[in-house]
């Protein structure tokens with residue numbers, strides 16, 4: 001049986017502000033960024049502000065429907081006694097349409113397991129949000145030759161509770177833990193190798209759409225390395241932390257590949 005031709009994957013430029021830019025700084029960021037960023041119809045730009053800044057972001061970006069935004073995490077439960085938790089069901093009312101799951105800082109600081117990440121993906125998808133599943137290896141895992149095993153396990157376990165339709169809706173971010181916030185970037189060849197492993201795992205996993213799934217690269221992406229990383233085979237966009245905090249640097253990144 002012949003397969004339909006694969007669709008070009010729309011590049012995604014995603015900014016993870018982590019715990020930076022509170023409501024007081026968010027408006028100024030959006031104003032400066034939008035003054036420099038020309039809308040693009042050939043790419044998606046999405047920002048993940050801290051939850052406390054979602055309303056400020058929505059207000060500041062209300063004139064720029066091309067800017068999408070999302071939450072950095074959701075709780076595994078939808079409601080109840082979970083102090084500080086973010087219910088996926090409450091997110092759409094903020095205007096946010098995306099959610100991260102499995103960021104390495106959540107895994108490291110909050111102990112999120114692959115099973116937790118799977119439960120969060122279920123909540124995110126039930127809420128109609130677009131999930132970005134973050135995966136990546138530590139330096140120790142890479143140096144002991146476990147890159148493939150780690151990526152395969154993280155993907156397999158996180159998608160386990162999802163049905164076929166939902167599996168096809170995931171966006172992935174390959175983020176080597178040793179390159180996050182360290183200034184140490186994976187080379188384009190390293191990124192291409194890991195993205196190929198992720199895509200092979202998707203091809204082996206029922207329901208996952210290996211051809212169409214966007215796989216973003218994250219880890220010390222900057223204006224100086226964005227073009228080379230985006231040109232690497234299989235890299236469909238980027239997830240950027242530190243360099244997304246400055247509106248000029250973020251605008252330069254979002255102009256890449258035009």
Ligand code: PEP
Nearest residue numbers: 180181218219220241242
């Ligand atoms: C991230 O946290 O998702 C990230 C990639 O951070 P940085 O760009 O600062 O390495």
